Amino acid sequence: MTAELVRGQNHPLSQSRLEVRISAGTPVAAAAALGDENGRIHGREWVAHPGAPVQPGLEVSRQAAADHRLAVDLDAMTDAVHRVSVLLALPAAHGGAGPARFGAVAAPFVAVTGLDGTEVASYTITGLEAETAVVALELYRRQGAWKVRAVGQGYAGGLAELFADQGLSEAVQLAAGIDEAVARGLARSVQAPPPRPAEGDRSRQAAAPAVGPDQGAAPQGTPGPAPSYGGQPVGGQPVGGQGEGGPQPAYGGADPHATSGGGPVNYSHPRRQTSAPPPPPPAAPPAQPGQPARPVAGDATGWSMEERLYNQVWGMFEDLARTTAAYRSAVDFAESRMDKELEQALSDPRSRIGGQGDGAREAARTRYTQLVDQARASLDRDVAQLVAEAEVVEPALPQAFARWDNPCWHAYRVPMEIPMALRLGDLRLPEAESIRIPMLLRLPLERGLWIDSGRTDALDGSFTDSHDMRRLAMETAVAHAARLLAVYPAGEFTVHVIDPAGSGAQALAPLTQTGVLAAPPAQGAAGVTDVLARLTQRVDLVQMALRGGASDALPPGFDTSQQLLIVNDFPHGFDDRAVNQLRYLVDEGPSVGVHLMMVADREESAGYGPLLDPLWRSLLRLTAVPDDHLADPWVGHAWTYEPPVVPPGSQVLRQVLTQVAQARRTWNR
DSSP: OOEEEOTTOEEEOOOSEEEEEEEEEEEEEEEEEEEOTTOOOOSGGGEEBTTBOEETTEEOOSSOEEEEEEEEEGGGSOTTOOEEEEEEEOGGGGTOSSOSSGGGSOOOEEEEEOTTSOEEEEEEOOOOSSOSEEEEEEEEEETTEEEEEEEEEEETTHHHHHHHHTTOTTHHHHHHHHHHHHHHHGGGOBOOOOOOOOTTOOSOOOOOOOOOTTSOOOOTTOOOOOOEETTEEGGGOOOSOTTOOSOOOOOSSOOTTOOTTSOOOOOSOTTOOOOOOOOOOOOOOOOOTTSOOOOOTTOSOOSSHHHHHHHHHHHHHHHHHHHHHHHHHHHHHHHHHHHHHHHHHHHSGGGSSSHHHHHHHHHHHHHHHHHHHHHHHHHHHHHHHHHHHHHHHHHHOOTTTSOTTSGGGGGOOOOSSOOSEEEEEEEEETTEEEEEEEEEEESSOSSOEEEEOOOOBOTTSOBOOHHHHHHHHHHHHHHHHHHHHHHSOTTSEEEEEEOTTSTTTTTTHHHHHHTOSSSSOBOHHHHHHHHHHHHHHHHHHHHHHHHTTOGGGSOTTOOOSEEEEEEEEETTTOOHHHHHHHHHHHHHSGGGTEEEEEEEOGGGGGGGGGGGHHHHHHSEEEESSOEEEEEOTTTOOEEEEEOOOOOTTOOHHHHHHHHHHHHHHHHHO
């Protein structure tokens, strides 16, 4: 599974021969520097760059290009090498043409892959402004094992400042040599690959690979492995594998494929195919001097606009998390500094009374206010930029990512393909109430959902009685189920409902009245037993078929669609056997396409004791009212989750479900 790194995060490497793939959207020069235990570069021979592209265990491109593949052989590194830093520089900052700073271009994307093209880790370098050179990431040795770390350290002074910071005494001379090599190759620099085909052509075709004097050309339209995102192939294509992958790197020495006529050297294996990196995202229009760049929808990396918007949304999430963490850290520092200054002022008995003590206390409070105001100004600036980006991104989101009030739902048509993710609501932080970040969950679901119907007090101090809370929780579950039905192609998603006491009949009306359910909601203990028995039997059959390698031997007429079970009022109507079957579905169901959505109050099942603790922990808890119970994996912020809301009086949900039901009837004919 691909690790999507953020700045400072690391990930272990299990392979020694790797490729570092770079997609910048504009020609950049790429280099790689070797460092010792302290990260110091001991000489020019420790740097592979366009003027000297091959070093032991390293090979980089010989010219500036929009996309690069750097070859790395960690086993070929000497014992003195403990770090391999991947460097990027803009040619314009070194006498060339084009953008003069990284802040004026789309965020570069860097991925570490195996030789078969399978991504190990990736990193999108965000937050760059005036920098003209950057340390993108580093491969480093720790206790005999290699890891990759996302760095993203930029230098406004270019490569000379970068090399000097890493302890190279010949930093200026080496930077000048690289400038000269880059200038020689600028006339042959490779622009970004062409955009993908029109949306009407659903077949994914690889763009022509970027080639230079050191790489051979492949035929136009040569298919290659589909990109991997989050460990899952995009578009259902296989990732990597024997016979796929790009040009194989040369690790020094003569190339047996070199031509004798002085033409370009072809490094590609005759039995292997090449593939191009994803097309660059749309570039933002030039900003006025001193003004931030205007946001553009889909300016993240990705093979399709859907993937770009997905990456952009979670990039906004990370940016808000980081800027809020910086603000909170600054406030904590200001408070601790003020406390220390007040303690020092009061430690002297002579200053406890009189004007001297009052002046010291007032000065400490003034410095505290100044620090907090500076931090708040930085936060407000960043939030304003994110708000401007959200105003551009939100209207451009596809239906699977859009709110129910987005006009795109009025033009709804049953899709032909499964989207990569689904919107479950919005996320916000108390310091930035003006922005909401869409909460996107990858498809297919990897864990069940739990809509908590037990919480009765909201963050704003309002109180909802238990009856209304149950109704709101069930309506939230219906909204989630309706969206799942809406984003899957006809016949590829089936919903079952268990409502033992019939208490959710009113909230379930959009599902029952439009005819999208596989059967009427099951009621009573007998209904619970019947539905659970059929779904557990399904899980058993599919698991046996997969383990035996006979997935095509399932019974005739077997429904191969994804299954969702909505359970209301748990544990009412459940005996011990039914509870065990439910736990089995939670644990084993997602891997074979059986998913669970629970609408329940955990306190009502307290009689089971710790028996059900694993069940609750395995479900993603959501709420029917705003609740600050979700935490991000970077800094642990308590994010406020806001459930999806259908506009009052709107019939959009019923209209969408009616089209889903009609498409299902047509598909079943």
